[in-house]
Amino acid sequence: MSAHGECDLDHLLKLSTDPNKLEGSLLVNPLESVKGINAEALTAFLVGNNVRSQYIDAKAIDALIEEVIGAPLESHSMVVANGVPAINGQSAAYTLDPEIESRFDEINKRKEAINEGAIEQPPESDTDKSNGDQTVNYYDQMAFVVVNKGDVIATKANRIAGSDGTDIFGQNIPASEGKPNDGLLDNSIVLNADGRCIANINGVLRVKPDLMFISDELEIRGDVDFETGRIRFPGNVDVHGAVRDKFSVRAQGEVQIRGLVESADLESDKSITLSRGMAGKAKGTIKSKVDLTAGYLEGVKAEVGQNLIIKSEITNSDLTVGGQIYAEHAAVRGGHISASKGGSIGSIGSVQNVVTEIVIGSLPQVEEQIRTIDAFLEKLEKEINSVKSKLEVFVSAIAKPTASQIEEQMGMQFEVDELCLRGEQLRKAKDELLRIVLKNTSAKLQVYKAIFTKVTLYIPGYKVEFNQELMGESTIELGPTGHPSITYRGQTVDLKEHARVIPDDRVLRVVQDAGSLRVAA
Amino acid sequence: MKILLIDDSKTMRNIQKSVLKQLGYTEIEEACDGQDALSKVGAFNPDLCLVDWNMPVMDGLTFVTTFRKTDKTTPLIMVTTEAEKSRVIEAIKAGVNNYVVKPFTPDLLSERITETLAKCSSVGS
Numbered sequence: 001m002s003a004h005g006e007c008d009l010d011h012l013l014k015l016s017t018d019p020n021k022l023e024g025s026l027l028v029n030p031l032e033s034v035k036g037i038n039a040e041a042l043t044a045f046l047v048g049n050n051v052r053s054q055y056i057d058a059k060a061i062d063a064l065i066e067e068v069i070g071a072p073l074e075s076h077s078m079v080v081a082n083g084v085p086a087i088n089g090q091s092a093a094y095t096l097d098p099e100i101e102s103r104f105d106e107i108n109k110r111k112e113a114i115n116e117g118a119i120e121q122p123p124e125s126d127t128d129k130s131n132g133d134q135t136v137n138y139y140d141q142m143a144f145v146v147v148n149k150g151d152v153i154a155t156k157a158n159r160i161a162g163s164d165g166t167d168i169f170g171q172n173i174p175a176s177e178g179k180p181n182d183g184l185l186d187n188s189i190v191l192n193a194d195g196r197c198i199a200n201i202n203g204v205l206r207v208k209p210d211l212m213f214i215s216d217e218l219e220i221r222g223d224v225d226f227e228t229g230r231i232r233f234p235g236n237v238d239v240h241g242a243v244r245d246k247f248s249v250r251a252q253g254e255v256q257i258r259g260l261v262e263s264a265d266l267e268s269d270k271s272i273t274l275s276r277g278m279a280g281k282a283k284g285t286i287k288s289k290v291d292l293t294a295g296y297l298e299g300v301k302a303e304v305g306q307n308l309i310i311k312s313e314i315t316n317s318d319l320t321v322g323g324q325i326y327a328e329h330a331a332v333r334g335g336h337i338s339a340s341k342g343g344s345i346g347s348i349g350s351v352q353n354v355v356t357e358i359v360i361g362s363l364p365q366v367e368e369q370i371r372t373i374d375a376f377l378e379k380l381e382k383e384i385n386s387v388k389s390k391l392e393v394f395v396s397a398i399a400k401p402t403a404s405q406i407e408e409q410m411g412m413q414f415e416v417d418e419l420c421l422r423g424e425q426l427r428k429a430k431d432e433l434l435r436i437v438l439k440n441t442s443a444k445l446q447v448y449k450a451i452f453t454k455v456t457l458y459i460p461g462y463k464v465e466f467n468q469e470l471m472g473e474s475t476i477e478l479g480p481t482g483h484p485s486i487t488y489r490g491q492t493v494d495l496k497e498h499a500r501v502i503p504d505d506r507v508l509r510v511v512q513d514a515g516s517l518r519v520a521a
Numbered sequence: 522m523k524i525l526l527i528d529d530s531k532t533m534r535n536i537q538k539s540v541l542k543q544l545g546y547t548e549i550e551e552a553c554d555g556q557d558a559l560s561k562v563g564a565f566n567p568d569l570c571l572v573d574w575n576m577p578v579m580d581g582l583t584f585v586t587t588f589r590k591t592d593k594t595t596p597l598i599m600v601t602t603e604a605e606k607s608r609v610i611e612a613i614k615a616g617v618n619n620y621v622v623k624p625f626t627p628d629l630l631s632e633r634i635t636e637t638l639a640k641c642s643s644v645g646s
Contacts, residue, residue, distance in 0.1 A: 403601075406602045407602070407623065410536060410623060410624045411536070
């Protein structure tokens with residue numbers, strides 16, 4: 001035997017490795033001779049075959065020798081050398097915040113429930129909260145994760161570097177590097193130094209394998225129904241389909257519904273556009289802080305901050321419009337419409353004489369406040385007069401007042417002064433409200449095709465009952481004298497000639513006299 | 522500016538308070554007689570006192586006399602129905618800086634307050 005591989009036993013030994021050369025196995029065929037088999041010889045064989053001595057397992061060699069000598073078989077094999085495996089690096093990982101994660105879980109459960117047909121039938125009771133028996137109100141549970149600016153979305157764990165290994169022959173085994181995954185977030189989510197991913201905008205959270213982002217617009221490609229739940233969204237909402245009975249869309253941004261809206265509730269801090277319309281069945285509601293545009297409205301209660309734009313029809317609806325109504329080609333049949341700044345309508349009422357009420361030039365809430373102030377002022381006036389007459393009687397009855405009588409007199413005068421001051425403040429507030437009415441109302445209504453009988457029109461200071469049909473274009477407005485006039489068939493005449501005009505204070509008529517405002521009697 | 526109103530009549534205090542508020546003074550404390558006022562001056566430390574003359578427990582003149590033993594500078598205005606010249610002189614001798622006879626108008630009270638504060642501040646400076 002000699003060192004470095006030249007060994008008498010070489011013909012009995014064979015070295016084999018795994019594909020990565022991390023393990024070296026020694027095969028011994030001892031039948032011919034086990035003489036001279038010892039640790040030194042085997043180690044020398046391994047070294048002679050380029051196995052690095054530091055990776056040779058001396059104990060394994062001893063065990064192999066013991067096995068060969070103790071119970072010689074045709075062949076023996078044992079792993080006698082071990083390299084160092086490479087430890088691969090770990091990629092940066094994002095873990096959703098537990099609260100966000102649980103919301104996604106709920107949405108997944110909801111999807112499963114829909115797929116299993118568990119919510120085919122709408123629940124009997126449409127309560128807003130989960131019941132005590134843990135059932136879920138699928139109307140209210142929205143199928144989107146909506147987050148607000150500042151919410152913690154996820155936590156990022158940075159990548160961990162790997163370490164290279166070495167095979168039994170001393171060759172380097174390179175470790176693979178973890179990915180930084182820096183491109184997973186867009187600008188809608190901010191990564192803090194502490195690894196927290198914070199929402200940079202309000203919106204719907206989208207999580208994809210290669211991208212996580214927040215969109216400030218919610219696009220629903222189908223209907224708003226049990227698949228989506230009721231929508232509450234801090235940005236714009238675009239619904240490609242319909243909005244079903246009992247569902248709602250509430251958005252801080254613009255709302256667009258391309259399909260039919262049934263008996264649902266719509267609300268927007270901006271404008272609402274219904275490409276088709278709403279069949280509200282007397283239960284549908286719309287609140288739009290800016291404009292409402294729709295093909296038609298039927299059985300709807302709506303409050304519109306600015307203008308109402310209708311293409312074809314308004315039927316049996318109760319609408320309050322802060323600006324103008326633009327419905328040149330539309331028929332208004334039944335219901336009640338109030339438009340603060342008047343507007344234009346195709347036709348009002350119907351040949352079937354459906355009762356239809358139109359109010360123009362009114363700001364109902366402000367006018368209500370003015371009426372309340374008037375009632376206060378009337379009461380105050382009575383009170384002032386009462387204290388004043390008491391004071392007069394008191395002063396005239398006492399020739400030389402005592403100290404306490406002087407104080408009593410001063411007290412009464414003080415009360416009068418205070419009441420007068422309060423009256424002055426109320427009059428100022430009323431003036432301000434009158435100014436608001438004057439600035440934000442217009443009593444002009446243009447009708448293009450017809451006004452049918454059973455139509456009632458309220459304009460500032462008057463109620464107008466149409467007892468005969470007016471076919472063709474007409475314009476009704478308050479003339480310079482404050483009396484209602486109509487321009488019909490090219491002639492401007494007193495409205496009395498075509499309708500019954502009755503003085504009425506349902507809509508206050510604000511007039512300006514020598515710079516001061518007042519409500520005309 | 523902290524002002525102490527000393528009058529047994531709540532109505533009178535309200536009238537004075539109303540005038541003071543119109544003048545822009547909001548730090549106002551009330552006392553219902555001289556003794557009540559003496560118990561409050563230490564903590565409240567007023568910059569001006571309006572004092573009625575006729576009050577139960579301790580009248581305004583006694584209050585002025587007692588107050589002036591320890592405080593020579595804080596302006597005091599007597600607001601009273603006592604209109605005789607001798608009474609006015611008595612009050613001034615006791616240490617009041619100005620005198621308002623009831624009934625007064627808000628304008629008169631406001632004028633006297635402004636006048637007193639101006640006079641006292643010029644003396645102080």
